[in-house]
Amino acid sequence: MNLVKDWAASVNRIFRTISGSKRVDKVPFLAFAGEQMICRVTGKTVKELYSSPKMYANAIISTFEFLNADSINVPNAYAGPSEALAFAEANNKLDAIKWFDYQPLMCKQGDICKNEEDIDNLEIPDHGKNNLWKNSLTTAKLINEKTKFPQVISLSIWSVVHELRGIEAYKDMRRNPDLLLKLCEKVYESQMDLYENWLEIVGMPPNVFIAGYSFNRHMMSFQDAMRYEGQFIKRMMDKIKVPFMLHNCGTAPYFTEVVKEIDFIAVNGSHPLDIEYWINFKKNHPKIAIIGANIDVSREMLTGTPADVEEKVKENIINLAPGGRYICCPVCSLPWGVSMPNILAIPNAIEKYGHYPINID
Amino acid sequence: MKEKESLEKLKGAILVGDTNKAIELVKESIKMGIQAKEILNGAILKGAEEAGKLYEEDEYFLPDLLMTGDAINAATELLKKSLNKKSEIESKGTILIGTVEGDVHDIGKCLVVSLLQGQGFNVVDLGSDVPPQVFLEKAKEINPILIGLSGLMTMSISKMVETVQLLKSENITSRIIIGGGILSRESCEMVGADDYAKDGWEGVKKINNLLLNSGGE
Numbered sequence: 001m002n003l004v005k006d007w008a009a010s011v012n013r014i015f016r017t018i019s020g021s022k023r024v025d026k027v028p029f030l031a032f033a034g035e036q037m038i039c040r041v042t043g044k045t046v047k048e049l050y051s052s053p054k055m056y057a058n059a060i061i062s063t064f065e066f067l068n069a070d071s072i073n074v075p076n077a078y079a080g081p082s083e084a085l086a087f088a089e090a091n092n093k094l095d096a097i098k099w100f101d102y103q104p105l106m107c108k109q110g111d112i113c114k115n116e117e118d119i120d121n122l123e124i125p126d127h128g129k130n131n132l133w134k135n136s137l138t139t140a141k142l143i144n145e146k147t148k149f150p151q152v153i154s155l156s157i158w159s160v161v162h163e164l165r166g167i168e169a170y171k172d173m174r175r176n177p178d179l180l181l182k183l184c185e186k187v188y189e190s191q192m193d194l195y196e197n198w199l200e201i202v203g204m205p206p207n208v209f210i211a212g213y214s215f216n217r218h219m220m221s222f223q224d225a226m227r228y229e230g231q232f233i234k235r236m237m238d239k240i241k242v243p244f245m246l247h248n249c250g251t252a253p254y255f256t257e258v259v260k261e262i263d264f265i266a267v268n269g270s271h272p273l274d275i276e277y278w279i280n281f282k283k284n285h286p287k288i289a290i291i292g293a294n295i296d297v298s299r300e301m302l303t304g305t306p307a308d309v310e311e312k313v314k315e316n317i318i319n320l321a322p323g324g325r326y327i328c329c330p331v332c333s334l335p336w337g338v339s340m341p342n343i344l345a346i347p348n349a350i351e352k353y354g355h356y357p358i359n360i361d
Numbered sequence: 362m363k364e365k366e367s368l369e370k371l372k373g374a375i376l377v378g379d380t381n382k383a384i385e386l387v388k389e390s391i392k393m394g395i396q397a398k399e400i401l402n403g404a405i406l407k408g409a410e411e412a413g414k415l416y417e418e419d420e421y422f423l424p425d426l427l428m429t430g431d432a433i434n435a436a437t438e439l440l441k442k443s444l445n446k447k448s449e450i451e452s453k454g455t456i457l458i459g460t461v462e463g464d465v466h467d468i469g470k471c472l473v474v475s476l477l478q479g480q481g482f483n484v485v486d487l488g489s490d491v492p493p494q495v496f497l498e499k500a501k502e503i504n505p506i507l508i509g510l511s512g513l514m515t516m517s518i519s520k521m522v523e524t525v526q527l528l529k530s531e532n533i534t535s536r537i538i539i540g541g542g543i544l545s546r547e548s549c550e551m552v553g554a555d556d557y558a559k560d561g562w563e564g565v566k567k568i569n570n571l572l573l574n575s576g577g578e
Contacts, residue, residue: 298548335515
């Protein structure tokens with residue numbers, strides 16, 4: 001397949017922005033394009049995509065090029081449903097997995113670790129032998145080779161615990177914290193196995209992207225977030241000597257608290273939507289890149305017009321791009337209901353307003 | 362005096378989510394001859410209210426509310442069974458709830474179910490990944506005062522639209538609330554729901570407000 005995009009320019013744009021370099025031509029566009037978007041652009045089902053690394057890699061490249069994004073990644077290769085599938089397979093519990101034609105597979109939360117015995121006997125998956133992971137890692141390698149865009153590995157503890165143990169995990173915090181820590185430990189072990197396989201198949205990642213769903217007030221206290229996820233991230237950092245970024249999909253995130261405890265180079269959160277939060281964050285943490293801010297897939301992107309999206313991108317750029325370290329992206333994964341003109345309004349608005357030096361009236 | 366002390370202890374057990382203690386204290390209160398309504402309103406619901414207040418003050422978190430929810434449910438179930446006088450604890454109405462098709466996330470929904478049951482609602486939980494047609498069929502069967510559609514993922518919004526459209530096209534007049542962290546006022550209007558909530562506790566409060574404003578059943 002022929003590339004239509006100058007990926008070398010995108011690589012520079014994204015990684016220079018994250019590192020705070022001044023040599024950036026314009027604000028980068030990172031697209032959260034999941035399987036749903038790739039299916040929408042290519043017409044393939046999820047199972048078709050997952051079955052062939054070559055087809056999957058080409059489909060991903062086509063989609064991200066179509067969206068005119070500066071980023072590219074294998075959407076299922078993170079510590080979410082794919083990791084639950086790996087655990088389900090290693091523990092003969094594939095009934096816990098539900099497949100869909102045009103959206104990512106899901107795990108029935110709590111079905112894999114229903115009780116203490118399930119946790120005690122939980123087998124750690126071998127990612128090198130799991131078909132979905134083998135194909136996903138090979139896909140990441142092919143994307144690396146074709147676009148020269150170094151693939152970022154995504155790891156997590158809580159999002160996996162959440163899949164395996166479901167609502168019981170939250171009750172365990174109060175009634176059996178040792179059992180919960182045992183499960184976290186096993187998930188950590190599995191994440192390190194994933195990292196080893198990533199190194200072997202894809203190569204050294206430039207960054208680690210933590211899908212840290214625990215860092216949210218609606219889920220747990222900050223102390224619990226540090227206990228059940230934070231301490232494991234610190235251990236990952238000790239072993240993986242590359243800069244870490246934090247994603248948090250929550251309505252009341254602990255970003256300001258967590259960056260005091262853990263050294264992240266960038267944060268990416270879906271909320272709060274108020275731009276003032278991010279203006280203050282940038283002021284207080286000028287060396288941490290902000291990915292996203294407040295372009296909302298459930299507001300202007302879903303119900304607005306391309307002009308509304310353009311206005312929102314402009315607002316984000318005016319407030320967060322001067323001085324660098326800002327990557328523009330919608331706050332969460334792009335769903336079916338968002339129109340293509342609204343999605344494409346983001347790179348168009350960046351082209352209009354996002355060239356450095358930022359100079360908007 | 363002893364009765365008051367027993368109810369205070371029960372309230373405390375509910376507040377800290379100690380299910381075993383709550384069961385023990387409900388038994389003790391019944392033995393003392395305290396009326397079921399008094400046990401429910403004077404201890405169980407007071408404990409729940411206090412837990413909610415602590416949650417709003419950042420003293421309590423989801424794990425604490427879930428533990429409280431479990432204790433409430435165990436206590437009210439025992440109360441109903443032991444007295445065999447269900448009329449004494451009247452149902453506040455039936456609520457139909459479920460996570461929409463294509464989404465299996467259910468933690469917020471489970472919290473809402475647990476707390477609403479504890480508040481005296483009859484809650485029919487359809488589980489997760491529920492197709493619009495199933496919501497419709499059940500709504501026709503049980504005629505709920507309110508229908509709650511839950512979903513965590515951005516892609517669940519379009520399924521909420523589909524479900525609400527189907528319910529309305531079949532003249533289901535129940536109030537509708539949608540729940541999920543990704544929702545906004547704009548997406549709520551798009552879905553056509555009466556209200557939305559971003560987390561489980563907010564959902565419980567808004568459901569009570571919606572029903573209060575519509576005069577209940």
